[in-house]
Amino acid sequence: MNVKKYFIIPNLIIFVLLFNVHISISQNLILSHSIHSKKSIISENLILHLDASNPNSLNQNDLSSWNDLTSNNNDLSLFSGTMEFSSDAGGSLVFNNDIYRRSSNLNNMSHSNISISIWIKTTSSSNAFILSLSRTPSDFKKEFIFRISSGKVNFWDYSTAHGFPQGNSNTTQTSVNDGNWKFITFTKDITSGRYYINTVSDNINPSTSPLNVNYGNDNFIIGKNWRDNNNIFVGSIGAVYLYTKTLSQDEIIQNYNATKSRYGH
Numbered sequence: 001m002n003v004k005k006y007f008i009i010p011n012l013i014i015f016v017l018l019f020n021v022h023i024s025i026s027q028n029l030i031l032s033h034s035i036h037s038k039k040s041i042i043s044e045n046l047i048l049h050l051d052a053s054n055p056n057s058l059n060q061n062d063l064s065s066w067n068d069l070t071s072n073n074n075d076l077s078l079f080s081g082t083m084e085f086s087s088d089a090g091g092s093l094v095f096n097n098d099i100y101r102r103s104s105n106l107n108n109m110s111h112s113n114i115s116i117s118i119w120i121k122t123t124s125s126s127n128a129f130i131l132s133l134s135r136t137p138s139d140f141k142k143e144f145i146f147r148i149s150s151g152k153v154n155f156w157d158y159s160t161a162h163g164f165p166q167g168n169s170n171t172t173q174t175s176v177n178d179g180n181w182k183f184i185t186f187t188k189d190i191t192s193g194r195y196y197i198n199t200v201s202d203n204i205n206p207s208t209s210p211l212n213v214n215y216g217n218d219n220f221i222i223g224k225n226w227r228d229n230n231n232i233f234v235g236s237i238g239a240v241y242l243y244t245k246t247l248s249q250d251e252i253i254q255n256y257n258a259t260k261s262r263y264g265h
Helices: 002-037 249-263
Strands: 046-051 078-082 084-086 092-096 099-102 114-119 128-133 143-149 154-157 182-189 191-198 220-222 236-242
Touching: 078 220, 114 128, 114 249, 128 236, 154 182, 154 191, 182 249, 236 249
Parallel strands: none
Antiparallel strands: 046 236, 078 099, 084 092, 092 236, 099 220, 114 182, 114 236, 128 143, 128 220, 143 154, 182 191
8 A cells, every 4th residue: 555655746747847847838838929919010121210219219318319210210300499308108299399300311212112001199180290201491392291280190202293182181080189199190102192190091082182292301300390390299209110112001900919018009
C-alpha cells in the first residue's frame, strides 16, 4: 500500500508541473500572436507624419518645430502664435490662432493622388482651416485647403478654376465638432474624392472635381487661413499623415486601429 502511495504522488506532481508548463506556453503564444498581429500605420508613400506624442517629432518643452517622422524631412516650424502642449491623448497640440509652417517645398509631393488623415478634437462650428498648401498672402493658385465648415469636413482646391468645390455639396454628412477625438480622412484619386470619419466612408457617392489641380509644393500651413488672416482652427491635433497615394478603406482602417487606443477609441 505504501509503495502505491509513493508512486502516485510523484506522478501527480509531474502531471501538475506539465499542465502548468502547457498553460504558460499557451498564454505566451497568445500574447506573442497578439503583439505580432497588431499592424502599424501604412508607410508606403507616406511623405509627412507628424505626431505630437512622439518626442522624435515634438519636444513638449520646445514647440518651435514639429518634425516629420518619415525620411522626407518635411519638418514644420512654429510661424506665429504661442502654441500649447497638452498631455491629452498621450500628447497633442492645442491650436488657437497658431500656425505651423513649412515654407520650402514639400519633398516628394504629388498632384494626382493624395490622402490626408488627421486626429482632431474640436467644438468649433465656424469655418476653420486645419491645413493648406500653396495658399499665401501673395498667391492662391495651385492651392488645396482641408477645413471644417459648419462642423463638417471639406476639402477644396483651386488653380485657374475650382477643382473640388467649397460648397455644402462637398462636405461630410457627419459633423466632427462634438468635442471628441475624430480620425478624419480625405482621399483623392485624380478627380474623385472620398471622406472618412474614423473608419466609415462618409459620402454615399464620391465627391467629384471637373479638373485635376496641379498643386504647388510650398507653404504647407497648419492652423488657420494665412492668406486672409482668419478662419482660425480652435481645437487639438494629435497627428497628421499626408500620403501621395489614394488610401483604400482597408488601409484607413489599419491606420485607425494602429493609433486609436491613445484617443480613447
